[in-house]
Amino acid sequence: xxxxxxxxxxxxxxxxxxxxxxxxxxxxxxxxxxxxxxxxxxxxxxxxxxxxxxxxxxxxxxxxxxxxxxxxxxxxxxxxxxxxxxxxxxxxxxxxxxxxxxxxxxxxxxxxxxxxxxxxxxxxxxxxxxxxxxxxxxxxxxxxxxxxxxxxxxxxxxxxxxxxxxxxxxxxxxxxxxxxxxxxxxxxxxxxxxxxxxxxxxxxxxxxxxxxxxxxxxxxxxxxxxxxxxxxxxxxxxxxxxxxxxxxxxxxxxxxxxxxxxxxxxxxxxxxxxxxxxxxxxxxxxxxxxxxxxx
Amino acid sequence: xxxxxxxxxxxxxxxxxxxxxxxxxxxxxxxxxxxxxxxxxxxxxxxxxxxxxxxxxxxxxxxxxxxxxxxxxxxxxxxxxxxxxxxxxxxxxxxxxxxxxxxxxxxxxxxxxxxxxxxxxxxxxxxxxxxxxxxxxxxxxxxxxxxxxxxxxxxxxxxxxxxxxxxxxxxxxxxxxxxxxxxxxxxxxxxxxxxxxxxxxxxxxxxxxxxxxxxxxxxxxxxxxxxxxxxxxxxxxxxx
Numbered sequence: 230x231x232x233x234x235x236x237x238x239x240x241x242x243x244x245x246x247x248x249x250x251x252x253x254x255x256x257x258x259x260x261x262x263x264x265x266x267x268x269x270x271x272x273x274x275x276x277x278x279x280x281x282x283x284x285x286x287x288x289x290x291x292x293x294x295x296x297x298x299x300x301x302x303x304x305x306x307x308x309x310x311x312x313x314x315x316x317x318x319x320x321x322x323x324x325x326x327x328x329x330x331x332x333x334x335x336x337x338x339x340x341x342x343x344x345x346x347x348x349x350x351x352x353x354x355x356x357x358x359x360x361x362x363x364x365x366x367x368x369x370x371x372x373x374x375x376x377x378x379x380x381x382x383x384x385x386x387x388x389x390x391x392x393x394x395x396x397x398x399x400x401x402x403x404x405x406x407x408x409x410x411x412x413x414x415x416x417x418x419x420x421x422x423x424x425x426x427x428x429x430x431x432x433x434x435x436x437x438x439x440x441x442x443x444x445x446x447x448x449x450x451x452x453x454x455x456x457x458x459x460x461x462x463x464x465x466x467x468x469x470x471x472x473x474x475x476x477x478x479x480x481x482x483x484x485x486x487x488x489x490x491x492x493x494x495x496x497x498x499x500x501x502x503x504x505x506x507x508x509x510x511x512x513x514x515x516x517x518x519x520x521x522x523x524x
Numbered sequence: 525x526x527x528x529x530x531x532x533x534x535x536x537x538x539x540x541x542x543x544x545x546x547x548x549x550x551x552x553x554x555x556x557x558x559x560x561x562x563x564x565x566x567x568x569x570x571x572x573x574x575x576x577x578x579x580x581x582x583x584x585x586x587x588x589x590x591x592x593x594x595x596x597x598x599x600x601x602x603x604x605x606x607x608x609x610x611x612x613x614x615x616x617x618x619x620x621x622x623x624x625x626x627x628x629x630x631x632x633x634x635x636x637x638x639x640x641x642x643x644x645x646x647x648x649x650x651x652x653x654x655x656x657x658x659x660x661x662x663x664x665x666x667x668x669x670x671x672x673x674x675x676x677x678x679x680x681x682x683x684x685x686x687x688x689x690x691x692x693x694x695x696x697x698x699x700x701x702x703x704x705x706x707x708x709x710x711x712x713x714x715x716x717x718x719x720x721x722x723x724x725x726x727x728x729x730x731x732x733x734x735x736x737x738x739x740x741x742x743x744x745x746x747x748x749x750x751x752x753x754x755x756x757x758x759x760x761x762x763x764x
Contacts, residue, residue, distance in 0.1 A: 322716065325723050329528035348531065349723035381620070386707060386717055393721070409624060412707035412717075421605060427620050468527035 259334045259474040264308050271297045272319030272333035272466075276417070278440045279504035280339045289316065292498040293337040296356065299490060300335070303481040325350060328466050335478060336466035339436070341391070351471070352464035353478045354520050356491075358513040359436040360457030361391045364423065366450060371430050373455050374398050377408040383419040383428035386412040394459035395432055416441055434461050439507050462516070486517045534724045535731050544728070547714030548735055554632060554710055555697040561636025562696060563689075566643025567682075571673065573644065574651050584644070591641035596634070597702055603634040604706040631703035639696040646688040650681035683754045690747035694740050701736075711735050 263269050273293050274281035281291035294316065301314040317333050324340065327333045328350060335353075342352045363382075365371045371380065384392050392410070399407040411428050413419035420441045423431045431438070435453060442451045467475050485491040492509075499507040534540050572584030591599070604627060608616045623629060654677050662672040682689075704713030715732040719725030 321720060322725075325528075325719070325725055329526055329726075331527065343721075345721055346723045349528070386704075386709075386713065386720070411627070412709060412713075414705050414707065418605075425605070425609065425620075426617065427608075427626070469529065470527065 258471050259331075259468060260471075260477060261473075263304060263312060263334065267310060268313045268315055269301055269304055269335075270315040270317055270333045271300070272317045272324060272327050272336040272338060273297065274320065274338040275318050276415075277339055277437070278444060279498040280436075281337075292494065293339070295494045295497070296485075297335075297337050299485055299494070300478065300481050303477075303484075307477070324466060328468055331468065334468070334474070338466075339434075339463050340466055341434075341461045342464040349469075351467040351469050351475055353467060353475065354482055355462035355464050355516060356482055357436070357463035358460065358510070358516050359434045359463070360460045361394055361432060362435045362438055362453050362457065363455045364420075364431040364433075364438040364441060364451060364453055365429070366423070367452050369429070369452075369454075371454065374403055374458060377404045377430060379406045380408050380429040381411050381427070382408045383411050383413055383422050383431040385416050385419060385433055386414060391433065391459050391461060398458060420445070432458075436505070436507060439505055443505055460512075483520060483522055486521045491517065528726065530727060531722075531724050532727055534718060534722050534727050540718045540722070543709075543714050543718060544711075544731065547709055547711040547732075550628075550708065550714075551697070551700050551710040551735070552739075554628070554635070554703060554708065555693075555700040557632045558635035558639055558700065559693055559696055561632070562639035562643050562692075565637065565640035567647050567678075569640060569644035570647035570651060571678075573648050588641045588644050591638050592645070596638050596699055597705060599638055600631065600634045600702055600706050603630040627703070627707040631700075631706060631708045635696060635700060635703065639692060639699070642692050642695070643689065646685050646692055647681060649688070650685035651677060653684050654680050680756070683756050684759075686747070686751050686754055690743065690751075693747075694743060697740065697743070698736060701732075 257265075273289070273291065275289065276282055277291070279291050280293045281289070284290050297316070298314060301312055304312045317327065319327055319333065319336055319338050324336050324338065328336050339357070340346075340352075342355060346352070363371060363374075363377075370376060382395065384395065395404075395408075395410065398404050411422065413422055416431075416433065416437055419428075419431050419433075422428050431441070435457070438453045442448050442453060445451055465478060467478060482491075485494075495509060496503065498504050499509070535544060569584045569587050572580040573588070575581060575584075594602075607630065608619055608626075611619070619626065658676060658680065659672060662676040663669070667675065700710055701712040703710055704716065707713075709717060711732045715728035716725070718728045
């Protein structure tokens with residue numbers, strides 16, 4: 230009886246595996262689908278201030294949504310008809326399946342472009358440039374990565390690819406003796422750990438750290454320190470091998486970089502009086518300039 | 525239409541293969557350690573619940589009803605975020621400064637105490653299944669009540685509940701995956717972690733499912749052997 234059971238489960242697994250690996254024949258481009266259905270579906274974050282979050286009125290807003298609205302507008306101009314902009318909640322756990330199975334046409338939600346991830350999905354041109362820093366309690370002796378030696382450092386386990394940067398700093402003896410990495414499921418829990426003293430510093434993108442600090446009860450009790458350890462360029466997640474759609478998204482971004490729309494949206498969220506004051510760095514400006522390809 | 529190319533090599537190529545194995549190993553010792561807590565505590569609580577002494581019954585009942593009626597996930601957060609700050613004086617600071625892998629230690633405690641409540645209920649059902657005549661017969665041979673429990677009732681009850689206990693062990697083994705929410709890098713946690721680097725989460729999740737399935741199946745095979753060995757003659761269990 231046991232042998233039969235094992236045989237049946239093996240067969241079921243084999244079936245699952247072959248179903249998984251069955252490669253679909255290439256179907257219509259997302260561009261054609263949008264024109265046909267009159268709808269574009271975009272994935273956005275829900276808890277990342279100010280990229281995508283719920284504001285005081287319970288409205289789902291953010292920097293990423295404003296970029297999405299511009300993309301929808303560009304689609305309307307292109308097809309000369311009303312395109313419905315559907316927003317789908319997206320998080321680091323579901324973002325790849327959502328894009329891969331076609332639920333969302335593009336994922337706009339603070340996702341770092343890495344070469345390794347490029348092997349699984351496609352990315353747009355970068356639209357945001359940040360880097361990894363440290364969040365510490367005000368007056369902490371930690372000013373730089375060297376001082377992390379032997380300390381406990383919190384990192385987000387699901388949302389960041391930048392843990393490799395920290396590992397490299399340990400491997401190259403920049404941090405010696407090595408620090409202990411304490412993993413947290415999300416940044417909010419990591420910040421709680423920092424407040425409780427479980428960790429001495431929290432390590433992630435500066436944009437995220439600034440957001441965590443801004444959400445704290447007393448933001449002045451916390452500070453973001455150290456130079457960038459790694460650069461983190463964010464891109465839109467796009468379905469693989471759909472160059473028609475990718476070209477359109479990139480062209481829309483480039484047009485926004487060139488005509489000043491992008492900077493206007495950036496300043497709305499990150500400029501003085503924005504949700505999160507984070508002036509555009511010189512490097513970021515140069516990146517946008519380099520990406521401003523001629524017509 | 526799936527815009528996704530499966531790349532199964534993330535399961536073995538450097539450094540992910542090693543990470544996944546580490547995750548599986550963590551799952552194994554995490555759930556075994558939790559079980560090592562759950563079994564004795566569970567048996568003790570079950571005995572408390574059938575004792576003639578009322579305070580002991582109350583304590584046992586309170587333990588079981590509190591721990592099995594709060595979701596394990598909430599209990600994990602409680603152990604990780606609240607318990608250290610409830611400790612007296614400087615213990616909390618000392619804990620953070622000196623204990624490596626605090627999330628692992630607290631994960632074992634959370635899973636162990638939670639599973640103990642479930643084990644207690646399983647064992648209690650076994651104790652209640654022992655016919656009252658057995659108890660009286662044992663007493664009449666001159667055994668003390670404590671001796672009766674130790675030499676007659678408990679061995680009998682534990683053998684009756686072996687199938688239930690193996691289910692509880694499997695549940696404990698699978699529940700260990702929740703420890704990833706407090707940062708324990710067990711199989712599921714590692715699968716997610718590798719996903720964040722490679723964006724090949726479908727492969728890693730499939731691998732994690734297989735690990736759980738295969739381990740559970742081998743535990744079932746082992747337990748069915750033990751079950752037939754430990755079967756009490758005269759009960760309705762039939763030869764297979």
